[in-house]
Amino acid sequence: MHMQQPDESGRFGDFGGRFVPEALMPACLELEAAFKEAWSDPAFVGEFRHVLAEFGGRPTPITHLSRLSDKLGVRIFAKREDLAHTGSHKINNVVGQTLLTKRMGKTRVIAETGAGQHGVATATAAARLGLGCTVYMGELDTQRQELNMFRMELLGARVVPVTSGSRTLKDAVNEAMREWVTCVEDTHYCLGSVMGPHPFPWMVREFQSIIGQEAREQMLSRGEGVPDMVVACVGGGSNAAGIFAGFANTTSRLIGAEAAGGAAVANGSPGVLHGMKSMLIQSEFGQIEEAHSISAGLDYPGIGPEHAHLAATGRAEYVPVSDDEVIPALQLMSELEGIIPALESAHAVAWIIREAGRAIPSGSSVLLNLSGRGDKDVAQVREMLKGQQ
Amino acid sequence: MHMQQPDESGRFGDFGGRFVPEALMPACLELEAAFKEAWSDPAFVGEFRHVLAEFGGRPTPITHLSRLSDKLGVRIFAKREDLAHTGSHKINNVVGQTLLTKRMGKTRVIAETGAGQHGVATATAAARLGLGCTVYMGELDTQRQELNMFRMELLGARVVPVTSGSRTLKDAVNEAMREWVTCVEDTHYCLGSVMGPHPFPWMVREFQSIIGQEAREQMLSRGEGVPDMVVACVGGGSNAAGIFAGFANTTSRLIGAEAAGGAAVANGSPGVLHGMKSMLIQSEFGQIEEAHSISAGLDYPGIGPEHAHLAATGRAEYVPVSDDEVIPALQLMSELEGIIPALESAHAVAWIIREAGRAIPSGSSVLLNLSGRGDKDVAQVREMLKGQQ
Amino acid sequence: MKSLERALRQIRGEGRKALVPYFMAGVTPNWRDYVHAAIQGGADAVEIGLPFSDPLMDGVVIQEAGLRALNAGTTLASVCAELQQESFSVPLVAMTYYNLFHYDGLERAAGRLQQAGITGAIVPDLTLEESTHWRAVCASSDVATIFMVAPSTTSDRFVQLAAATEGFCYAAARMAVTGRAAGAGDAQRVVDSVREVSDVPTYVGIGITQPEQARESSAFSDGVIVGSALVARVLAGDSPVEIEGLIATFRDAIDG
């Protein structure tokens, strides 16, 4: 059931590791030790599961998408992370990291956010534990996502607009790391995906693997067996890693749907960014390119190092999905199933729609990780559909 | 555990009944018979529960609000209807009614909506079953809640702006009833609360009573016993009726928090509206007044007839909460607990904050029905807080 | 038998089809002039709308008229007081919603109607099942309770409603609120269903907007009710004299 453990240096095969200023190394080492210790302590694991159950809304159900299935000729099941508290899988990770923050005796967290989902989730978990919280958000994103900014403030967080670089997610990560240097003593950096320096990719995957564990049990207990395919969207890759974790040692094919404008596996090459070695989209001179995606959560030029490794070994496949396919997929899912998916999750839906009867043989069973709900995206979708008319 | 059954004519004590045009009487009678039959059929009840589990996200957890509890000196538990699909308890009712629609051989539903919560829920459940769906929404509300209108359209529903009267919820109900007359043959009117003509108040309460059943089991199984108080906000009263249903035959005090500007029990008198006899806010000449509340879902001049009866017998108490108390309550809940409540639900929170140590003796256990999430309200709250500065 | 039904049966006895126009009380200061004009034009009885905030059974035209009347301060009491000052040569029938009577108190409301010379009441949201109290109150007065039947009415309900209605039976021509569509619709089937079980006068309403439609429907019924078509003219500013002329064209069509 379990995915591979990283080696001593935090590598998954050739990828991962730690590429951070020396000032942060002690914190990374401390974090690794603290996580290892906590994660093998049944009391901590129990608390983590308890909070996710009583606060986070776990387990999330698996819904058989019967009308979409009939239409496409495949059996589709959705793991409903959209029903988790704050509207996506992000809550699993932040509950884990904030509990760990407390355990390490730190009193504050910082986080980066793109569209705001991870920022809202972090502010939420921090509020519950009474931790201070500052969220770094690209200035462009603060303008595009004013309401999420206000949501974080309601939750007691301070939101700092990041004015450097492209003023989006990539720069928010840079800025959060720069800030972490200044306050690492009492502050934990609550990273939002399976990326960054070791132990983050591993730790975040472990916290998210509850998705896959539940999903596997649920598929088995409803008599479906393991699905032929497991499909998830991939920005940094935390929701994908979480659900893959339940099926890594089965015969399920694992598919990660990347935004075509940020397809680090299809269009990237190995490189070093944000503390990790992974697949990145780069210019011909080794500068990191900006990603371009309709969905803020996939608007990242890299991918988590474990995914780079799974791609290299062929255990998982990563497929690009273009912006054009995403809106129709969101519409079809809404109309047929009464679930408005997040634009991120709609990438996975779009791939299934495109490939049913092709890369997905008719009659296959497909487990879709519905990583989040689309409420955050309806204003944007509305503008785009207006623009099309 | 159960609440009272209405008598043959659909009365709870003096309240309830059926006050509809003759053209609708056969449909009301048919609906009553169909619901009775279905509700005593284990297959239907099983399907209802199955859909709520696999699609609706039930059971919703109970969260101990430990930081708010500490601050107020009472033990507060929240029933997390905000985690249900579409963001509130409304899904329970619409799943029941759409399943019944199908069973009755009808192919279409209509619904009224205020802010859009019940409309979105209805559109959602209709999409899932492939039923046609038209939602009537006061024109003022369509302007105030453009995004919810678009959400319904994404889900395949048609939204009709209602231009009569005050162009808000009350008129949307009038218009839905007027329309129902024209299409009652193939169309079910999916009413959104425990109001309207018999059997709606009873049927909706039965569908919502899953909240109370779960909550009671959850309180007992966590060793808390029945709470000293059960507190819910009341617009029409469906979420309140749902949670009260689990505790009606216990020693729990039942409290319904009404918006002060629509406090039908405190400021109303018996009257007849929307097919029912209940407590209503009326002018001195028997005209129905418009309600005024910060929260669209409580912006209704009446209350469900069963609540009028519970108020008359003293089994439940109904308390007005003013707009001014609601925003600080929403803020406190967000900051301390990491849960942004719907403005409606924030009325119940506000009452607890106001009365802890007063009407609620210190050390009491209080079960709060957190009927919905505040995401739909953040834009409005933001504007209001801006205005205050 | 109450005076309303006696009068209406007599009209039928004379071989005449009844023409019953509807006006909203209080819609203009001179609203009673329209009632007089209608009688002048050939009405056999007049429906007087009492405005209510939430007219569940009315379309946009009568809603608008009601709103104007309410904004002008019209109440059940004010209408009754105004009517009391005059007398009319044909029966008057109130049309309103139950809450107005309920709020006033049923005895008091019935008393007001009686004193105002109103001899019947159509209350579309007062179902047969809920009407016991109201009918008991009216039993000691001369105010008749008029029930509607509709295309959706089931056969057992036709029996009960036809038996309970006083004055006449209001046969809705279609499944719709007032003022939505025009023509006889299902009226003939509805009227026939009443006739099978009762000899109460049965009038067709909901959708009679043209004299020709009135003629058509009165051919298989005992009369017609004309509402939104007239109210629309009043809202548009037609004078009582113009309304009198309009009513006369209906009269001619029915009689001709």
Add this chain to the structure above:
Amino acid sequence: MKSLERALRQIRGEGRKALVPYFMAGVTPNWRDYVHAAIQGGADAVEIGLPFSDPLMDGVVIQEAGLRALNAGTTLASVCAELQQESFSVPLVAMTYYNLFHYDGLERAAGRLQQAGITGAIVPDLTLEESTHWRAVCASSDVATIFMVAPSTTSDRFVQLAAATEGFCYAAARMAVTGRAAGAGDAQRVVDSVREVSDVPTYVGIGITQPEQARESSAFSDGVIVGSALVARVLAGDSPVEIEGLIATFRDAIDG
């Protein structure tokens, strides 16, 4: 021992404190004139920033300089090619991020530096643990690998880093990225920690913005690095001559 460390040890041997200014390559077309001017003003070595899209360890000033350089088309190759055309009388040290070398290929990148006359590299995101490959590649060249130590560095890491660093040890005065705050901060403790375990030259950077601060920090270390304070002047449009003057005031403060 590589040439960089020999040169820097010799400076210390002469009783002189080292002054190491930083310039961003490519920030202006005449950027190399600033390097010459700095040497003229009294620099003992010069840090050459190679611009990277995501400078994790830099504050706004150096970020801005990097952005200008990138927009002007500056690359690792272009900088090395430009430097190859000239010669400088003091050692040059590259400062950049690991991805530039990684993308180019470590052998190729090290070869470029060597040919450009760059004798050392500061790569703040290349941790000791991840540096094995790079150091192995540089072993056969004259490019030294310079490590940083910070106030958060633990005692075992001081031992390892001081042992591994070549040329000098970069002592960060504070927990911050470049250009955020000024003053000696924790520098003395950091320098002392290195000295306890090694005799490698140890220079203080991160926060040296004024000649007085340079004097203060050089009193307990072997030299100082001045970055954002100079880059800010370059961005503001100061000429090479003005920069030469500014460097000279640092020189005087340190020596005086």
